[in-house]
Amino acid sequence: MKIHHLNCGSVRQIEAPGLPAAPAVNHCLLAETERDGLVLVETGLGLDDVRDPGTTLGADWVTMAQPALAEDETAIRQVARLGFDPADVRHVVVTHLDVDHCGGLPDFPGARVHVLRAELDAAIAEAPSFRYRPAHWAHGPDWAAYDVPGADDWFGFASVPLTGLPPEIRLVPLGGHTAGHAGVAVHDGARWLLHCGDAYYYHRELDLTPEPHPVLDVVQTRSEIHHDLRLGTQARLRELVRRHGDEVTVFSAHDPWELAGLQA
Template sequence: MVKIHHINCGTLQRDPDSLKVLCHCLLLEDIKGLALVDTGIGVHDILFPLERIGQEIIEQAGFNFNLNDTAISALHQLGFTEDEVKHCLVSHLDPDHIGGLADFPGAAVHVSAIEMNSFLEDNPRYCPEQLKHKPFLKLYHDFDEYWFGFAAKRAELDFESEIYLVALPGHTLGHCGIAIQQEDRWLLYAGDAYYLRDELFTENHPVDELAALMAMDNDLRIESLKKLRVIAQNFGEKIELFGFHDPSELKNE
């Protein structure tokens, strides 16, 4: 069974009076190697922030730059090296989710083909410099399998546990969650399908306005969120659900 480490790979806060959120990523430890689920803010982002991200996005999202809050730092603290990371599973290609990819140039990047196509269409939300290292891309085209009623595709990792990319479109067109089997239970990492956990239990949450503003397709975002609410409210004993930003969801190792 894959061992799961919950790690923080960045902090976003526009100013001292605004909400501080995290970049909650996962490190998957298998006998055949390591995989990251999203990579957060990377070392290259911290060293070259204007070139890789740009001042407008840095200010808009509230990027904080701290070398201790990176995937590489978390790996080293757990006793691993970057060369042991064989795969990176990406929920979507927003800059706070993929900045660390360049820190693991030998890792295959698993991502929805729809998301990759959006990235290549010069949408200003994306930062092309973050993929300039030209990683090997494993693109997932047809989500023709199902996971608890969601369109899904099994990730090609050959790890001991089953792992799926789960379609959760809306925030971006190819946005995916990552489902990881843990014996008779599952963990579902929902990425940015919601920002704060309270959204799973509260309709018309105050953060909804921001979520709608950031969504590439708000109708699809709302549909995905409704499906996640069903999971949270009816499958809590079977599925552990968490997202990328809410600090209350990050487990301490």
């Protein structure tokens, strides 16, 4: 399956030693499946966010994240630029429902939206809040919500097959950031990709001697729902990379240097 790596929403500029300063990104995937149309993994920010950010994203989040709000970065515009009809995006899979991860949902009203049930329940119960914005699901998405199975069947992680999609695309629960946070595993025919969402924010957090990012670590610590679970998830991802790095490529939602490497 062919996979495109997209940035669907630049936010504030960040720096790291030895690397060019860059805006943090919203890393999304567009997967071309054989039989099930296009699958968008994560949505980043959408057209309504770009046009009316105060209403959809909320003023506090805009002040914190400093989004570029560029229409040409929205998933719907990028899908069209790649030569596809946005209506062919039949499935959207999201790691969680934070404002910057599901802002593009209204741009794909016909898509089935796959998410862990705990995340959907929390978002609907808590919205409107800093993290969950009801404008992003006011159009009534065709939700497919999943419970987490007990068995660990994907490199030692639990994984959830998705209704109407091949087993090469699955949710991999990665707890700690939100009530029902998950990664999304996609097999491109050669190897697995694991979109880790906000399970970590900066690639050096997965080094054997982790090096948190001074700005991003403040953001992830403030937004975590369970501290020990989040750190445990990062430890498990570190072990996944150490043991299976030849079979699995992991990346996070907001690290611009990971995205640049995967787009190259």
